[in-house]
Amino acid sequence: MSFSNTGKVWTVSGFAQYLNGIKAPTWAKSVCLHHTAAPSLNQRPDGFLAKHLENLKDYYSNQLGWRSAPHLFIDDDQVWGMTPLTVTGIHASSFNRTALGIEVLGDYDNEDPKKGRGFECWKTAAAATKILLDWLKLPVNDKTVLFHRDDPRTTKTCPGTKVQKPWVIDLIKDFKYSSNPPPTLAPSFAPLAPILKLKGYSDGDIKKGLKSANGKIFWREKWLETAYYDKTAGATMISLAEIDSIQKSC
Ligand SMILES: [Zn+2]
Structure with a gap:
C-alpha cells in the first residue's frame, strides 16, 4: 500500500x-x-x-x-x-x-x-x-x-x-524559484553500508537490518524511500538527504 x-x-x-x-x-x-x-x-x-x-x-x-x-x-x-x-x-x-x-x-x-x-x-x-x-x-x-x-x-x-x-x-x-540560484534538483547519493558502519553498526547488524522486498529497501523495517541497488557500484545507494532520517529513527 x-x-x-x-x-x-x-x-x-x-x-x-x-x-x-x-x-x-x-x-x-x-x-x-x-x-x-x-x-x-x-x-x-x-x-x-x-x-x-x-x-x-x-x-x-x-x-x-x-x-x-x-x-x-x-x-x-x-x-x-x-x-x-x-x-x-x-x-x-x-x-x-x-x-x-x-x-x-x-x-x-x-x-x-x-x-x-x-x-x-x-x-x-x-x-x-x-x-x-x-x-x-x-x-x-x-x-x-x-x-x-x-x-x-x-x-x-x-x-x-x-x-x-x-x-x-x-x-x-x-513560477520563479525563491532561492538564487535555484536548487539543482539533482540528488546526491552515497553507498549505504559504509555510512551505517560509521554510525557504529557491525557487519552483522547491517546484514540483519537491511532487507529488500518488492524492489524497496528497508532498514530495520523502515522503508528507505530513496535507497536503490546500483549494479555498477555493486552497492546499495541512498540519498544524502535521507541519511539524517536514519540517525533520528535508529
Ligand atoms: Zn479529477
Missing part, C-alpha cells in the same frame, strides 16, 4: 528541497491536475489540516480499497504528501501509469480559481507542478500538463469548468 507520504507537508521551497534528495522515476511523463470538488474552499476555511489527510487516506485505502492514491494535495500555501512520488498513483484511469496526480483544494465548477483563495491554491499548484516537471526534466506544455478531463475515460469536468489549460500553463511558466 502506497500511502507512506501521508503526514508529510511542505512549503513550495521545502518541496523543491525534498525532491532534491529523491531519484526521479522514469515512468512519470506528465503531471495530472484535479480539483477536490468536495471538499470545497468554503468547507476548508483554514486549508487542509493533518487530520483531513488522514481521513482522505482512510477513504482511499479502506473505503475504496485502492493500493495508492493521488500523490499530492494542494491548499492555499502548502503541499501535502500521500502516495510517494516514485510510485504510480491512482487518480485518472488513462493516466495513472504515466502521470503524477495533484489534487487542488476547491470546487472550480463553482468557486473562482482566479481570485482570493482559489487563486492562492492555483498558484501553489502551479509552483508544485513546475518543480515536479523540472525534477523530471520535462518541459511545460499541454502534453506534460494534463487535466483529469483530458482522460477520454472520464465524464468529469475536473479540475473544474472555470479552469482553462492555457491559463494554468501560463501560471506554471510564471
Whole structure:
C-alpha cells in the first residue's frame, strides 16, 4: 500500500528541497491536475489540516480499497504528501501509469480559481507542478500538463469548468524559484553500508537490518524511500538527504 507520504507537508521551497534528495522515476511523463470538488474552499476555511489527510487516506485505502492514491494535495500555501512520488498513483484511469496526480483544494465548477483563495491554491499548484516537471526534466506544455478531463475515460469536468489549460500553463511558466540560484534538483547519493558502519553498526547488524522486498529497501523495517541497488557500484545507494532520517529513527 502506497500511502507512506501521508503526514508529510511542505512549503513550495521545502518541496523543491525534498525532491532534491529523491531519484526521479522514469515512468512519470506528465503531471495530472484535479480539483477536490468536495471538499470545497468554503468547507476548508483554514486549508487542509493533518487530520483531513488522514481521513482522505482512510477513504482511499479502506473505503475504496485502492493500493495508492493521488500523490499530492494542494491548499492555499502548502503541499501535502500521500502516495510517494516514485510510485504510480491512482487518480485518472488513462493516466495513472504515466502521470503524477495533484489534487487542488476547491470546487472550480463553482468557486473562482482566479481570485482570493482559489487563486492562492492555483498558484501553489502551479509552483508544485513546475518543480515536479523540472525534477523530471520535462518541459511545460499541454502534453506534460494534463487535466483529469483530458482522460477520454472520464465524464468529469475536473479540475473544474472555470479552469482553462492555457491559463494554468501560463501560471506554471510564471513560477520563479525563491532561492538564487535555484536548487539543482539533482540528488546526491552515497553507498549505504559504509555510512551505517560509521554510525557504529557491525557487519552483522547491517546484514540483519537491511532487507529488500518488492524492489524497496528497508532498514530495520523502515522503508528507505530513496535507497536503490546500483549494479555498477555493486552497492546499495541512498540519498544524502535521507541519511539524517536514519540517525533520528535508529
Ligand atoms: Zn479529477
